[in-house]
Amino acid sequence: METKKVNTKPVPIVITLAAAFISCVVSILQNVDFSIFVARLLVVVLIFMFMGTVIKIILDYSFKTLEPPVPIDEQNPEMENLGADDELTEDEDEAVESQEG
Numbered sequence: 001m002e003t004k005k006v007n008t009k010p011v012p013i014v015i016t017l018a019a020a021f022i023s024c025v026v027s028i029l030q031n032v033d034f035s036i037f038v039a040r041l042l043v044v045v046l047i048f049m050f051m052g053t054v055i056k057i058i059l060d061y062s063f064k065t066l067e068p069p070v071p072i073d074e075q076n077p078e079m080e081n082l083g084a085d086d087e088l089t090e091d092e093d094e095a096v097e098s099q100e101g
């Protein structure tokens with residue numbers, strides 16, 4: 001069974017760009033000075049970038065908990081190469097014991 005990875009990477013950027021666009025439109029409609037326009041835009045971008053990052057972290061966590069657990073035999077494909085018939089020679093067995101202790 002294949003699990004599909006959800007891509008949440010663009011979430012902070014999309015939220016930030018939408019908020020910046022709305023801020024620009026509102027500032028233009030209010031005919032504000034350029035310095036106020038830039039200050040508003042900077043504050044909006046910083047706040048919504050932070051909020052978008054928090055939302056992305058929450059989404060990543062929630063999608064991670066929704067995924068079914070992967071069976072043990074599918075977790076490590078390298079384990080398939082090891083068979084029950086494989087036995088270590090005395091030299092290999094001693095090498096493994098010396099590495100462990």
